[in-house]
Amino acid sequence: MRGMASMANRGCGKLGAMNPAMNFCSACGAAVSLHIPAGDSRPRHVCLACGAIHYLNPRLVVGSLPEWDEKILLCRRAIEPAFGKWTLPAGFMENGEAVATAALRETAEEALARIELGAMFSLxxxxxxxxxxxxxRARLLDLDFAAGAETLELRLFGEHEIPWDEIAFRTVYRTLRHYFADRRTGRFGFHEEVIGTPDTFQDEADKRLPGTWLLS
Amino acid sequence: MRGMASMANRGCGKLGAMNPAMNFCSACGAAVSLHIPAGDSRPRHVCLACGAIHYLNPRLVVGSLPEWDEKILLCRRAIEPAFGKWTLPAGFMENGEAVATAALRETAEEALARIELGAMFSLxxxxxxxxxxxxxRARLLDLDFAAGAETLELRLFGEHEIPWDEIAFRTVYRTLRHYFADRRTGRFGFHEEVIGTPDTFQDEADKRLPGTWLLS
Structure with missing residues (x-):
């Protein structure tokens, strides 16, 4: 569905970034309890009635950074979290997709944009x-983009027009910073990193981002 | 837990690579049914009693390619699927981890090996x-590795010793092929690709891998 817009309520629970509570077995409906399964080392939600083990694993949020000449396409969010803030088109990867397929789909849904996908740029x-x-990275194929259902408006920004204090998510902020830094060197890399606690934020604008280091 | 060993039963159901059946709401225990939620475009398992939406998303399997001089450390699997076949130390990423942290943990669990992690090499x-x-990519810090609970034995292989027809998983096969190809050029890249259906397999050895394009 529609990108980071949906980070609060997709691949997640209905109203927040958390999964629905894990009280009952999805297979048989009996109550589950926390146990460390044989051969495992962590407590899992286990159904003692039918033996099902319910694992919880991290989810992938995938999107694109669409370029047109020297400009970048950003989407202004029509929903919480970060209503009114600017983001790249992105959202939860779905079962049955490849990572690149998810990026194309999310860009089509959020920005109704046709792109040619480039290399993976940040993880x-x-x-x-x-x-x-x-x-x-991605290249817009035309200017016939338009706001999807979870987007207020779309705009192309040059480097000096980017609304750094109005970026919706810290991962988007860092990706844009890497992008413009790489562009100045003339060589685009692949950037893998970890977002930790606020004391690890990289610069003053990063620290000012309002409440976005917690997406939930 | 213990790497690809666990692909059949972790982040998954008890007995296979599938999730436990989705019949009941994990939050309230009522029966769920398939509906397309408002603002969504795909059927989801929805609980009409409490409103919970149960999303299913792809999972990350993360590991390392540990080097020692010109050799690579492989693990021979002590469990199904692919019992007795060779693999790299890897397994399901857990909640609360960064991707790199998961690679370190899986290498410690599968191979009891201490490594220095290098760049992400394949996705x-x-x-x-x-x-x-x-x-x-990773560098073994010493030779004090030993088989973890789901590993029969560990061995260092030079390029011409790799048991290409005895590799457990196609993703491992492709990663090793990329690794040795890059090593010959003297420059290691980042390799992103998709494994599709058997007609997309790359070479004869790839095609011969027994049943491993389906990990489930």
Whole structure:
């Protein structure tokens, strides 16, 4: 569905970034309890009635950084979290997709944009919310983009027009910083990193981002 | 836990690579049914009693390619699937981890090995089983490795000793092929790709791998 817009309520629970509570077995409906399964080392939600083990694993949020000449396409969010803030088109990868396919789909949904996908550009772990965010470089094929259902407006920004204090998510902020730094060197790399606690934020604008290091 | 060993039963159901059946709401225990939630475009397992939406998303399998001089450390699997076949130390990323942290942990669990992690080397989507496999280059810090609980034995292989027809998983096979190809050029890249259906396999040895394109 529609990108980071949906980080609060997709691949997640209905109203927040958390999964629905794990009280009952999805297979048989009996109550589950926390046990360390044989051969495992962590407590898992186990159904003693039918033996099912319910694992919880991190999710991938995937999108693109669409270029047109020297400008970058950003989406202004029409929903919480970060209503009114600017983001790249992205959202939860779905079962049955490849990572690149998810980036194309999310860009089509958020920005109704046609792109040619380039190389994977950033991969950022966000362990405190059990997510990994992946952004590809991309080239807009035309200017016939339009706001999807979870987007207020779209705009192309040159480097000096980027609304740094109005970026919706820290992973997007860092990806854009890397992008313009790489562009100045003339060589685009692949950037893997981890977003930790606020004391690890990189610069003053990063620290000012309002409440966005917690996406939940 | 213990690497690809656990692909059959972790981040998954008890007995296979599938999730436990989705019949009941984990939050309230009521029966769930398939509906397309408002603002969504795909059917999801929805609880009409409490409103919870149960999303299913792809999982990350993460590991390392540990080097010692010109040799590579492989693990022979002590469990199904692919019992007795050779693999790199890897397994499901856990909640609360960064991707690199998961690679270190899996290498410690599978091979009881201490490594210095290098750059992310391969990222391979496996959409038919809803997984993304990520392998980092790594340097063994010493030779005090030993088989973990799901490993029969460990061995260092030179390029011409690699048991190509006895590799457990296609993602491992491709990662090793990329590694030796890059090593010959003297420059290691980052390899992102998709494993599709058997007609997309790359070479004869790839095609001969017994049943491993389906990890489930």
């Amino acid at each position: 950022i772990s966000v362990p405190h919310i059990d997510q990994v965010h992946v952004i590809y | 391979i989507s496996v959409p038919h089983i809803d997984q993304v496999h990520v392998i980092y």
